[in-house]
Amino acid sequence: MKFWLVRLASLLLAVGFAFGLESVVGHQFPSIYRLVVLAGLYITLSVSLNLINGITGQFSIGHAAFYMVGAYSAGFVSKALFSHQPLVPQLWMIVMALFGACCAALTGLVVGLPSLRLRGDYLAIVTLGFGEILRIVTQNIGAIGGAYGMNVKPFGSPPQALWLVWLLAILCVAVCRNLLKTAHGLPFLSVREDEVASAAMGVKVPKTKVTAFVVGSAFAGAAGALLAHAETFISPDTFKMDVSFIILTMVVLGGTGSITGSVISAIALFAIPEWLRNLQDPVTKDPIQIPGPALVASIISVVIAVALFKAVQNRFHGSKPAKFGLYLAAIAAGFVCKLAFTPILAQAPGLAAKSFEASALRMVIFAATLIILMLIRPQGIFAHHEFSWSWVAKLFRRAPKEATA
Amino acid sequence: MSTTGEKPVVLSLEGATIQFGGLIAVNNATFELQQGDLFGLIGPNGAGKTTCFNLITGVYKPTSGTIRFQGKEIGGLTPAKIAQMGICRTFQNIRLFPALSVVENVVVGAFLRHRTTLGSAFAYLPSSIRETSALKKEAMDLLEVMDLADVAQARSADLPYGKQRRLEIARAMATRPDLILLDEPAAGMNPQEKEDLQVTVRRIRDDFQKTVLLIEHDMRFVMGLCERIFVLDHGEEIAQGPPEKIRNDPKVIEAYLGEAV
Numbered sequence: 001m002k003f004w005l006v007r008l009a010s011l012l013l014a015v016g017f018a019f020g021l022e023s024v025v026g027h028q029f030p031s032i033y034r035l036v037v038l039a040g041l042y043i044t045l046s047v048s049l050n051l052i053n054g055i056t057g058q059f060s061i062g063h064a065a066f067y068m069v070g071a072y073s074a075g076f077v078s079k080a081l082f083s084h085q086p087l088v089p090q091l092w093m094i095v096m097a098l099f100g101a102c103c104a105a106l107t108g109l110v111v112g113l114p115s116l117r118l119r120g121d122y123l124a125i126v127t128l129g130f131g132e133i134l135r136i137v138t139q140n141i142g143a144i145g146g147a148y149g150m151n152v153k154p155f156g157s158p159p160q161a162l163w164l165v166w167l168l169a170i171l172c173v174a175v176c177r178n179l180l181k182t183a184h185g186l187p188f189l190s191v192r193e194d195e196v197a198s199a200a201m202g203v204k205v206p207k208t209k210v211t212a213f214v215v216g217s218a219f220a221g222a223a224g225a226l227l228a229h230a231e232t233f234i235s236p237d238t239f240k241m242d243v244s245f246i247i248l249t250m251v252v253l254g255g256t257g258s259i260t261g262s263v264i265s266a267i268a269l270f271a272i273p274e275w276l277r278n279l280q281d282p283v284t285k286d287p288i289q290i291p292g293p294a295l296v297a298s299i300i301s302v303v304i305a306v307a308l309f310k311a312v313q314n315r316f317h318g319s320k321p322a323k324f325g326l327y328l329a330a331i332a333a334g335f336v337c338k339l340a341f342t343p344i345l346a347q348a349p350g351l352a353a354k355s356f357e358a359s360a361l362r363m364v365i366f367a368a369t370l371i372i373l374m375l376i377r378p379q380g381i382f383a384h385h386e387f388s389w390s391w392v393a394k395l396f397r398r399a400p401k402e403a404t405a
Numbered sequence: 406m407s408t409t410g411e412k413p414v415v416l417s418l419e420g421a422t423i424q425f426g427g428l429i430a431v432n433n434a435t436f437e438l439q440q441g442d443l444f445g446l447i448g449p450n451g452a453g454k455t456t457c458f459n460l461i462t463g464v465y466k467p468t469s470g471t472i473r474f475q476g477k478e479i480g481g482l483t484p485a486k487i488a489q490m491g492i493c494r495t496f497q498n499i500r501l502f503p504a505l506s507v508v509e510n511v512v513v514g515a516f517l518r519h520r521t522t523l524g525s526a527f528a529y530l531p532s533s534i535r536e537t538s539a540l541k542k543e544a545m546d547l548l549e550v551m552d553l554a555d556v557a558q559a560r561s562a563d564l565p566y567g568k569q570r571r572l573e574i575a576r577a578m579a580t581r582p583d584l585i586l587l588d589e590p591a592a593g594m595n596p597q598e599k600e601d602l603q604v605t606v607r608r609i610r611d612d613f614q615k616t617v618l619l620i621e622h623d624m625r626f627v628m629g630l631c632e633r634i635f636v637l638d639h640g641e642e643i644a645q646g647p648p649e650k651i652r653n654d655p656k657v658i659e660a661y662l663g664e665a666v
Contacts, residue, residue, distance in 0.1 A: 003531055175527045183516055183537040184526035186505070190513045193502035200462060200496075202488035202517030202580055211523065257504075384504060 014170045018163035025162060033162060037230050039270050040165035041223045044172045046250035046266040047259055048219035051176055053248070054256035055185070056212035057192025058115070059124045062131030063247045066217035068138065068239035069107045070100030070224025075152040075234055076144055082154035089155040093164055093229050097222040104221020105214045107134075112213030116206045119195075131244055139236045149235025152228045161230035168226060169263075172219045176259050180386075188212060192257075253373060255380025260387040265380075272369060276362035290361070292354035297341035302368070305334025309376055412439040413475075415584050415616045416492075420470035421460055421480070430456040432640040433470065438584065443610055444618045445631030447651075449661050452637040454620045455497055458586050461618075462494050463487040474584070489517055493582035495573040497589045497620075503562035507553060507572055510561050511544035514579030544579060551575040551605070567598045571605070578609065585609065587619040591626050599623065603630050624662065628652065636661065 025036050049063045074096040082092055111130050115123050139147045179185040190198040191208050199205050228234050250269050254261025279288045308330035316323055346352050373381070385391075416438040423431050431453040438444050446454050459465045461472060463484040472480040479487055493514070502510050519540070525533040548554045551571050556564060561572060570590060577585055587606070591599045603626065609615050621627045627634065628648040636644040636651060638660040644651055651657055 174529075178527055178529035181529065181537070182526040182533045183512055183519060183540045184521070184523055184533065186509055186513045186516055189505055189509075190502045193504055194500050196464070196484075197496065197500035197502065198513070199484035200488060200494055200500075201514045201576065202485050202493075203513065204485045215527075 014167065014174075015163075018167040018170070021166055022160060022163040027160075034230075035270075035274055037162050037165050037226075039267055040162070040169045041227055042247070042250065042266045042270045043169040043263050044165075044219055044223040045247045046254070046262040047169070047172045047176055048216040048223075049247050050251045050254070050257065050259060050262040051179075051188075051219075052212050052216040053251050054258065054262070055176070055180070055192065056188045056209060058209055058212060059120055060115075060127040060213070060216075061124050061244050061248050062111070062127035062129075063216075063220055064239040064241070064243040065111075065127075065131035065134045066104040066107060066220035067224040067227070067243070068134060068236070069217075070104040070221025071228040071234045071239070072138060072144055072150070072224075073103035073221075074100035074225030075150055075228035078152055078154045078229065079150075089159045090164070092154075093159060093161060093226065096229065097164065097168065097225045100225025100228075101218040101222040104224065105218035107221075108213040108215075108217030109210065111217075112210040115213070116209060128241070128244070131239075132241065135236050135239055145235070147236060149233055149237070151233055153232045154229075158232055159229055161226055165223075165226050165230065168219070168222055173259055173263060175215070175219075177386075180259070189257075249370065253370065253380055255382035255384060257384050258380065258382040258386055260385075261380055261382030264382070269366075273362050273366050276365055277359055279358040279362075288358040289355045290358050292351040292356070293342050293345035293348070294338075295356055295361075296345050296351060297338050300341055301334045301337035302372070304337050305330055306372055306375060308333055313376065412441060414438070414473075415440050415442070415475060416461065416618070417473045418457075418461075418470065419473075421457075421467045421472055422469045423456060423460055423465055424468045429640050431460065431637070434635075434637070434642060436635050436642075436645060438616055438618060440616055441610060441614065442616050442618075442633060443606070443631050444616075445627045445634040446618060446620045446637065447622070447624075447627055447634060447661065448637035448643075451639075453640040454637055455588060456640075457637070458494060458588055458620065461487075461586065462492060485517075488580055488582075491581075491583040492586065493577040493580040493584075494586035495570075495577050495588055495590060497592070499566075499569050499573055501561040501569060501573060501576070503560070505561060506558050507561050507564065508541060508544050508548060508557040510572060510576050511547055511579045512540050514576040515540045515543050515547075515581075517580055547575050547579055551578075567594055570594065570602070574605065574609075578613070578615075582615065584616045584618065587617065587621075589620050589622065591621055591623050599626055602626075606630060 021036065025033050027033060045063060045067060049060070052058050052060050052063075077099060078092070078096050085092070087095065111127065115126055118126055138144065144150050179188065187198065187203040187208050190201070190203055191205055195205050198208075227238075231238075246269065250266045251262055253269065254263070254265035280286060281288055309327060312323065312326040312330055316326055414437050418434050418436055421431060421434045422429065434453075434457060436444075446457060448454055456465065460467050460480070463479070463482050463486065466481040470480070471478055474487070474490060474492060477490070479490065479492075482490075502513065505513070519536060521530075521533040521536050545554065545557060548557050551574065553568060553572055553575060556568065561569065564572060570593075574585075574587065574590065590606070591602055594602060606617060606619070607630070610617050619627075619631070628651075631648065633647055634645070634651045635642065636654075636657050643656045643660055644654045646654075652662070
């Protein structure tokens with residue numbers, strides 16, 4: 001009884017959160033609304049890829065293909081059928097999300113079955129190739145818009161899709177977390193760890209792999225269906241290889257296998273380039289300009305700070321608080337370097353006159369962030385761990401103890 | 406019910422042969438294990454012992470010959486199917502699930518008895534929660550028996566070598582097999598650990614009523630433990646029988662044991 005009450009409460013909480021987000025973000029700023037929608041979709045995508053890649057250990061880099069299958073199948077059907085049926089747009093989108101999920105799941109099955117014989121790099125190449133083939137085929141089918149793309153405007157006005165997108169993200173996280181909480185998650189993990197030993201313990205390895213593929217791609221397909229309706233326009237370019245790689249980067253950076261990590265890095269990796277895109281002075285609204293000397297000084301000091309950080313990480317074997325202090329010192333040293341180098345570099349005649357627009361450097365900054373993170377934390381932000389309340393409690397409990405000691 | 410002198414046959418190989426291209430790895434292996442046997446498989450390196458295990462557990466399909474388990478032909482079935490029928494094994498080079506905890510490793514073994522569906526796990530239904538805790542409890546009991554309960558929450562990769570070997574046996578036991586295959590269980594162990602292992606293997610047979618088939622190079626270990634021994638060399642049987650007979654068999658001495666054991 002209590003169990004079901006808790007379950008009901010958490011369901012209501014999830015729906016409430018989604019609706020709350022919808023009303024908080026509102027429709028006044030369509031650009032922000034769109035970004036929040038996309039962030040939600042990326043959470044779904046990275047958490048579902050994490051199921052395939054991180055939990056089951058099948059190195060798939062064609063996740064954008066399943067995303068695309070969901071988007072195109074739902075978009076096409078929606079265009080053709082919405083006006084002939086009685087459902088309101090919100091309900092219709094749920095139906096379409098399910099439809100997109102089914103189509104993508106079927107595709108996942110088709111890719112998953114032949115992939116059973118492949119491992120590691122070989123599987124990666126097959127999934128990558130499959131994604132590209134599917135995109136190029138789409139590009140050449142006139143009925144779904146070909147390379148020009150397809151308008152999906154069955155409702156006339158753009159629909160309120162945000163709450164559905166975030167509900168899907170929550171559902172995806174919940175399903176993965178539930179899987180890992182029960183014994184059913186262990187075969188998936190054991191396949192990742194050692195296929196031969198898993199089979200010897202009675203784990204049906206092929207079935208487990210295909211299940212991971214089907215469930216993971218179903219979530220990507222549902223995300224695609226919602227994307228098609230929220231964006232009202234999709235084209236093959238929306239699902240290029242870079243999308244697959246960004247999703248993969250989210251999974252790896254978050255720590256393969258960690259759901260929490262996937263969520264956090266999905267938000268971060270989506271937000272950083274978007275935030276950098278619109279860097280402008282808050283008062284004058286002009287794009288921010290970075291003077292040449294400051295830029296070069298920053299680059300040098302970042303390199304120094306990372307080198308110091310790495311040195312502390314590898315060479316220092318003292319107590320944890322001391323190590324943490326040294327990390328802070330390394331970062332502080334970076335800032336000091338920047339302040340010190342800027343005036344010196346300003347003396348260089350060619351450099352002082354130059355300045356760079358901040359937003360033009362956004363992909364550079366993005367790439368540098370990834371490299372630095374991989375350098376100082378190769379196992380991913382969360383490694384294999386998950387967020388848990390007991391972990392938070394431990395942090396708080398330990399703090400006063402050290403203060404008294 | 407019927408307790409005649411003959412115990413039921415658990416595993417029988419009749420002319421089991423496997424060929425990799427021109428190489429005949431196991432040729433015409435024929436032996437029988439009866440319920441409760443402690444059966445040893447020995448022979449020089451490359452004789453085909455592990456290949457024999459791989460045939461029995463379905464990693465390879467025999468080129469010819471039959472392998473019967475409890476009267477049913479199992480040659481060519483998948484490893485998972487064979488594990489479900491009641492044969493489980495350990496590996497020569499330990500194959501644990503390194504990133505999983507000790508208890509999780511054992512639950513993977515116990516998982517083949519699961520009854521709830523994957524859907525109920527996705528939805529986190531009470532049935533799957535109950536099953537999970539039941540399987541965990543089973544695993545903990547088994548760890549208790551195998552003297553690993555104190556490290557249940559540790560990552561299995563962090564265990565010392567001897568404990569990893571024991572954990573592998575515990576994981577195999579968790580599938581509740583009728584027949585358990587141990588591939589060089591004493592490899593790399595010190596004399597004390599070997600003695601403990603002998604006790605453990607006997608307990609598996611006596612307390613848990615399992616049939617045991619083991620590969621081992623340590624002759625003292627095998628001779629002290631096994632009641633019957635099968636000797637392979639270059640894929641061929643060269644002798645079969647109780648330890649005393651094997652010890653004095655001129656062919657075995659020439660191929661494997663050398664003088665004065």
